[in-house]
Each structure stands twice: as C-alpha cells, then as structure tokens.
Amino acid sequence: MNLRDLRYLIAVADHLHFGNAAEACHVSQPTLSGQIRKLEEMLGTTLFERTNKSVQMTPAAEQIVPLARAAVAQADAIVRLAQGWRDPLAGSLRLGVIPTLGPYLMPRILNPLRQRCPALDLVLWEDVTDQLLSRLRRHELDVALIATVPDGDDIDTFLLFEEPFLMVLPEQHALAQETAISDGQLAKADVLVLADGHCLRDQTLSVCHQQSDPRADFRATSLEMLLNMVAAGYGCTLAPALAVAGRAPVPGTIVRPLAPGLAGRTVRLAFRNTFPRRQLVEVMASVVSGLKLP
Amino acid sequence: MNLRDLRYLIAVADHLHFGNAAEACHVSQPTLSGQIRKLEEMLGTTLFERTNKSVQMTPAAEQIVPLARAAVAQADAIVRLAQGWRDPLAGSLRLGVIPTLGPYLMPRILNPLRQRCPALDLVLWEDVTDQLLSRLRRHELDVALIATVPDGDDIDTFLLFEEPFLMVLPEQHALAQETAISDGQLAKADVLVLADGHCLRDQTLSVCHQQSDPRADFRATSLEMLLNMVAAGYGCTLAPALAVAGRAPVPGTIVRPLAPGLAGRTVRLAFRNTFPRRQLVEVMASVVSGLKLP
DNA sequence: TCATATTCATAGGCAGCCCCTATGTATGAT
DNA sequence: ATCATACATAGGGGCTGCCTATGAATATGA
Known part of the structure; x- marks a missing residue:
C-alpha cells in the first residue's frame, strides 16, 4: 500500500x-x-x-x-x-515585540539581521507582553521580544541584553539638578506610567516602590505620549535606555541616570520550546546580542 | 514520499x-x-x-x-x-423487511442465519416496500425482504418462497362453514385491509376484485390490529400464511384456506445489482429457502 | 605498522509499476 | 436516434526501487 x-x-x-x-x-x-x-x-x-x-x-x-x-x-x-x-535561516518568521521596545530596537536590528539571514522574511507584530505570549502559544507568532520572564515551561527564552532605566524629567523639575537619581528620590517622585498591560508600567511602579498610578486621570498608551506629558510638566517618568539614549531628548525634558545598578529590565527573545527552527532563534539572539547598544 | x-x-x-x-x-x-x-x-x-x-x-x-x-x-x-x-459473510448488513412479513419470518431466520454466518452483524429495519426500496437505492439498506417485484433494473431479487393467503373470519361469519373459500366468495366478502402503502393491502384488494377499502373509516397499520378487528366482528381479511399458520389463531377468529392455487404472494430478497457482497445475499437466500415453512 | 573486519557509500543493470493516450461500453438526455 | 457523460480496458513508455559488486574509511589485533 x-x-x-x-x-x-x-x-x-x-x-x-x-x-x-x-x-x-x-x-x-x-x-x-x-x-x-x-x-x-x-x-x-x-x-x-x-x-x-x-x-x-x-x-x-x-x-x-x-x-x-x-x-x-x-x-x-x-x-x-x-x-x-530545511534552511532554518530562510522562510517566514513572525516576530512579536512590545511597544516600549519595538520602535527603538527594531531599527537597529533589521539591517544586521538582513545581512545575516538574507532569505528571512520577517513579519512584525507589536503588542503588549500577554498578547504576544498568547499569540506565541496559538502559533500565530514564532518568536517575541519581551522584557519579562514568561510563565509556563512551554515558552523558552534567550537573554539578549540588560537595559537600564533612565529618569525623564521636565526641565524645571527639582530633581533636574541631580546627576543621578537615588532610590529614596524615586520613592517620592511624581511618576507617570503607561496604561495597563504594559510591562514597563509595572516595572516603573515597582522600581519606585509605588502601588498604583498616582495620576490615574491620565491614560498613556505609548511611551512617546508619556514623554510629551513629561515635557508638559505633568510629572516625571522612567524610560528604558534605548528609548531615550542615543537621540535628542524630547524638547522640554531632561534625562538623568539612576544611581548605579539601581534598576533596569532584561530583554529576552521568547519562543515555543517546540519551535523547530531553533537555530534561527539562536542566530537572531546572537545578532541582537552583538549590537553596539548605547 | x-x-x-x-x-x-x-x-x-x-x-x-x-x-x-x-x-x-x-x-x-x-x-x-x-x-x-x-x-x-x-x-x-x-x-x-x-x-x-x-x-x-x-x-x-x-x-x-x-x-x-x-x-x-x-x-x-x-x-x-x-x-x-474480507469475509463477505462477516461485518454489518442492513436488512429491511416489510411489516407483514418481519414479525413472522424473522424469528425463523435469525437462528439459522447466525449458525451459517456467525460473524454477521445484522441491523433490522421495518418499513413498507416503497420506503425499503428508496433506502436500498440510497445505500441506507443493503438487502430487503419484500413481497413484490421492484421496478427498475438497478435492483435484483432472489425468489425465496411462495406464501399463500388464508382467509381470516369471525367465528360467527357465514363463510366460516366453508372448508375453502372460492373466487366468487372472495369478490363478495366484506374484507378489511391495511392502511395505504402496505403491499398486502393492494394484493388483498386485487385478489378480492375490489377497488378500494369498503371500510375506509378504519385504518389499520399492523396486521395484528387487523386480525383483532376481524375478531371483533367488523369483517374478514386475507392474511399471509406465515402470519396465521403454525400458531394459535387470534381468539374469536377462524382461518380458512382459499381454493387451491387461488392466491398468495411471492417473497423475495432484494438488493442493488452493484452490491459487492453478493455472496452474502446468496447465502441469506439459501438460508431462507431452506427453511421448513408451514 | 600492517592486515583484517566492519560499516556505510557508490555504480550499473534489471524488473516492476505507475502513468499516459486511445478506445470500449453503458446510460441518460435532447 | 444521436450526442454527452462516466467508468473500464488495453498497450506502450519512463521512472524508480532493488539487486550484486565494489569502494572508502575506521577500528581492532598481531
């Protein structure tokens, strides 16, 4: 037969x-x-x-x-x-990325990746972490760039790099005089945070030892929006380094580092542990890890 | 591959x-x-x-x-x-049978058939002839026991046996005195017949040279019901031999044969001429033909 | 060090099977 | 009666899987 x-x-x-x-x-x-x-x-x-x-x-x-x-x-x-x-470096790859990382990291990734994997056809999807992980599990995405450690053992990750947080202040803010922000100053700062669902929101609140958004009357769904609100004097916020370093600051804002080793986030590349093209994931991880980041 | x-x-x-x-x-x-x-x-x-x-x-x-x-x-x-x-005598076989035959013939068939085809899984379906033939043609039945010759050449039949009709009378009926019923007596008899669709109805009317049910205010959908109506004195009827011979008559009824060679019906085993397990049909036919019927 | 044994790869010939086109047969419709 | 449709049959051609014989590489033992 x-x-x-x-x-x-x-x-x-x-x-x-x-x-x-x-x-x-x-x-x-x-x-x-x-x-x-x-x-x-x-x-x-x-x-x-x-x-x-x-x-x-x-x-x-x-x-x-x-x-x-x-x-x-x-x-x-x-x-x-x-x-x-067949060729792990060829074919379509659906890449998810969180909104606080995508606009700042992807421009630096795309060219090196294109050089390393010319036959790779990258499809980008921007969403918050939970949505990305759901799509990963539903096979609607293949890999995802996130800044948390996913729950469950069906998702594996490669650690890519540590990204420090920086304080973004209005020019006339009291802390603008400091060269670096201390842990105690963080706890008393009038921080603005992103809308619910963004990991950066939870991380900022955690770093600042604060329970909830002190300015719940605002809702910012993008980091750029948040920086503009800082520029308008509504408060300060923490931003990941890639979003504010290596570029002109948003007019009216000043960027100050935190005290050394104080806070940051770890960017990882997540994928189903059954994903067959693991070699491609490894190549992607090596490309990102090899970047010269600010 | x-x-x-x-x-x-x-x-x-x-x-x-x-x-x-x-x-x-x-x-x-x-x-x-x-x-x-x-x-x-x-x-x-x-x-x-x-x-x-x-x-x-x-x-x-x-x-x-x-x-x-x-x-x-x-x-x-x-x-x-x-x-x-592989074994044509094994597996499932869907057998249709008309209501005036099934209750009287099936008890005599099942054991011999079980002996002849132990691996056969018989599924029974009782309905009037036209319905059985439709289901045969729609492949919803494999074989059918009927008492007419089907129209069309897509259905083949094996002749199984001739079954004479017997007259069933109320005890006090005038014809109860006769030893056999003549053709002329049939034509004048007050016969009761089954509901529309039963081949026995048409055959009874034909044998008695009558056009339609003289007692259309009654509707009998089973032969047993008809016999009980005879017992109650509503009239007489013709019954196939298997239904009344070889068992105690329904109380209050008397059974009389028709004049020799006068009337009966031919029981056949019908099947699609493309049915692949023809050997099984032949075995079934031989089992039924080999029965000692009253 | 050299010979031997083991194991997988390669070469070339043969046979079987799958696929094709052309044709046949039966049936239903116009 | 003719045409159209659908499945069956016949015969030829090409692909491919199988075989035997042989090669290449490595481990073993004297």
Whole structure:
C-alpha cells in the first residue's frame, strides 16, 4: 500500500466521481480507476459501489477513509515539520515585540539581521507582553521580544541584553539638578506610567516602590505620549535606555541616570520550546546580542 | 514520499545500524541506504548523522520519527480493518423487511442465519416496500425482504418462497362453514385491509376484485390490529400464511384456506445489482429457502 | 605498522509499476 | 436516434526501487 493510493481513495471519497477526483489528484481518470481497483484487490474489499452514473462508498470504505485521512495527515505533518528544518535561516518568521521596545530596537536590528539571514522574511507584530505570549502559544507568532520572564515551561527564552532605566524629567523639575537619581528620590517622585498591560508600567511602579498610578486621570498608551506629558510638566517618568539614549531628548525634558545598578529590565527573545527552527532563534539572539547598544 | 520510506526510517531509528535495519526490512543495505538518502533529500533535512562506526539521529529525526510511526500505524490499521471486511459473510448488513412479513419470518431466520454466518452483524429495519426500496437505492439498506417485484433494473431479487393467503373470519361469519373459500366468495366478502402503502393491502384488494377499502373509516397499520378487528366482528381479511399458520389463531377468529392455487404472494430478497457482497445475499437466500415453512 | 573486519557509500543493470493516450461500453438526455 | 457523460480496458513508455559488486574509511589485533 502506498500513501498515494490513500490520497486517491480520499479524493474519490470526497468527490464520489472518478473524473473529478482524478483531476484533483492531477492524474488521468484511468490511472485513478486502476489504482483504486488495485487498492481494493490488495485490501480484499470493495471500497466503492460504482455504476456508470453514481459512485457510492461501501460500509468498509466508510470505516477506512477516516484512517486514510489520518495517515495522510501524518505524512503531510512530516513534510511540514521537515520544512522547518530545511534552511532554518530562510522562510517566514513572525516576530512579536512590545511597544516600549519595538520602535527603538527594531531599527537597529533589521539591517544586521538582513545581512545575516538574507532569505528571512520577517513579519512584525507589536503588542503588549500577554498578547504576544498568547499569540506565541496559538502559533500565530514564532518568536517575541519581551522584557519579562514568561510563565509556563512551554515558552523558552534567550537573554539578549540588560537595559537600564533612565529618569525623564521636565526641565524645571527639582530633581533636574541631580546627576543621578537615588532610590529614596524615586520613592517620592511624581511618576507617570503607561496604561495597563504594559510591562514597563509595572516595572516603573515597582522600581519606585509605588502601588498604583498616582495620576490615574491620565491614560498613556505609548511611551512617546508619556514623554510629551513629561515635557508638559505633568510629572516625571522612567524610560528604558534605548528609548531615550542615543537621540535628542524630547524638547522640554531632561534625562538623568539612576544611581548605579539601581534598576533596569532584561530583554529576552521568547519562543515555543517546540519551535523547530531553533537555530534561527539562536542566530537572531546572537545578532541582537552583538549590537553596539548605547 | 512513500510509506515504505517511513518504514525504513523507523527501522534505522530503531536499530541505529543500516545493516541490521536493512535486514529487518528484508532489503539489502545499499537499498536502504539509498532510500534513506532519497528521503533526506526530499525532506531537505539530514535525518541521521553517520560515521563509519556510528549512526545518530538528528534533532529533526527525533521529531519526525514519532510522526512516521503514527502514519505507519494508521496504514497498518487500515489493512487490519479491511481484513475484517474480507469475509463477505462477516461485518454489518442492513436488512429491511416489510411489516407483514418481519414479525413472522424473522424469528425463523435469525437462528439459522447466525449458525451459517456467525460473524454477521445484522441491523433490522421495518418499513413498507416503497420506503425499503428508496433506502436500498440510497445505500441506507443493503438487502430487503419484500413481497413484490421492484421496478427498475438497478435492483435484483432472489425468489425465496411462495406464501399463500388464508382467509381470516369471525367465528360467527357465514363463510366460516366453508372448508375453502372460492373466487366468487372472495369478490363478495366484506374484507378489511391495511392502511395505504402496505403491499398486502393492494394484493388483498386485487385478489378480492375490489377497488378500494369498503371500510375506509378504519385504518389499520399492523396486521395484528387487523386480525383483532376481524375478531371483533367488523369483517374478514386475507392474511399471509406465515402470519396465521403454525400458531394459535387470534381468539374469536377462524382461518380458512382459499381454493387451491387461488392466491398468495411471492417473497423475495432484494438488493442493488452493484452490491459487492453478493455472496452474502446468496447465502441469506439459501438460508431462507431452506427453511421448513408451514 | 600492517592486515583484517566492519560499516556505510557508490555504480550499473534489471524488473516492476505507475502513468499516459486511445478506445470500449453503458446510460441518460435532447 | 444521436450526442454527452462516466467508468473500464488495453498497450506502450519512463521512472524508480532493488539487486550484486565494489569502494572508502575506521577500528581492532598481531
């Protein structure tokens, strides 16, 4: 018995018409008829009752066809699985990234990655961590750039780099005189934070030893918006280094480092531990780790 | 890709040795080596890391081999399942039977048939002739016991036996004095008949040379009901021999034969002329024909 | 160090099977 | 009655899987 025979069997079961089934299988009708007959002889059972005008499945075929579908599906799964092992650096890769990282990191990644993996077709998706992880688990994303350690052992991560937090202040702010912000000053600062769902929100509140957003009447869904609110004098905030270092500060704001080793976040590359193209993930991680970051 | 290739893959994975695996597959070692190489090229992935002294599975093969095992297992299941359908006398058979025959014939058939075809799984369906034939044509039944000759040449029949009609009378009925009922007496009898759709209704009316039910205010959908109406004195009726011979008559009724050779019906086993298990139909027919019927 | 054994890879010839086109047969529709 | 449709049959051609014989590389033992 041959997988091809099973595909023919399934086609006839689906079409109940030899000519149409043959067309679907890209063979001639006599070829398909002959192979079905051969399969019937091999199995010792009639699979289809055929007249010149109708083709009907026998009870035996009713039982056999589902098994044939399963066998063919397994074989197809093998091919698809092998596809992932062909050239791990080629093909489509769906990359998720959190909003507080994407706009600042991706411009630095894309060119080196293009050089390292010219055949890679990158599809970007920006969303908050929980959404990215859900999509990872639903196979709607392949890898994700996040700044937390995911729950569950179905997701593995590679550590990419540590990113310190910097304090962003209005020019006239009292702390603007300091060269570095201390832990005690953080606890008393009037910090603004992002909307719910952003990991940076939770991390900022944690670093500042504060429980909830002191300015709940504002809702900022992007880091740029938050920086503009700082510039307008509504308060200060913490920003990850990539977002504010290596570029002109938002007019009206001043950036100050925290006291050495005080706070930051760890950027990781997350992926299903069953993801077949692990080598590609390793290459991506090495590309990002090899960047000269400010 | 071929199921055979997958069997080769599994064999090498099991033995981690090409020579032994080839022996297990009953092929030569070069044949197996070549097929594995071909499979690797088709999948675009190396499946085994081989040196002259050791064979090791690659991560790709670690993932693929379980799927290959599943596919092969499905294929083997198909062969085993088909094995169960090889014997035409085994498996499921959907048998339709008309209501004026089933309750009286089936008890006599089931045991001999069970002896002749122990592995046969009989599914019974009782309905009037037209419904049985429709279901036969729709492949919802395989064979049917009927008492008419079906229209159309897509249905073949085996003649099983002739079943005479007997007159069933109320005890006090005038004809109860006769030893046999003549044609002229039939034409004048106050016969009760079954509801529309039963072949026995049409046959009774025909035998009695009557056009329509003289007692249309009654509607009997079962022969037993009809006999009870006779017992209650509403009239007489014709019943097939199996329904009234060889058992105690319904209290209050008397059974009289018709004049020799006057009327009866022919019981046949009907089936699609394309039905593949014709041998089973022949066996069933021979079992019924071999019965000692009253 | 050299010979031997083991193991997988390669080469070339042969046979079987799958696929094709052309044709046949039966049935239903116009 | 003719045409259209659908499945079956016949015969030839090409691909491919299988075999035997041989090669190449490595481990073992004298």
